[in-house]
Amino acid sequence: MPIFEYVCKDCDHQFEALLYGSKKAECPKCQSKKLAQQLSVFAMSAKGSASPAPAVGACGSAQCLIWISRN
Secondary structure (H helix, E strand, C coil): CCEEEEEECCCCCEEEEECCCCCCCCCCCCCCCCEEEECCCCCCCCCCCCCCCCCCCCCCCCHHHHHHHHC
């Protein structure tokens, strides 16, 4: 289940979307389907690492991850 980052072309809202199957993303703010997909930054941890690497999305904070977990 890939996470994609988008910017809405109608309202300029930046968001991340977790998409299942052939589902298409839409802006959570204005419901537009006119989106520009952004390059994503992903998190990974090294094998055998004592602690996982912090996940940093396009917004640069944990707020992105909180939004994803709630939706």
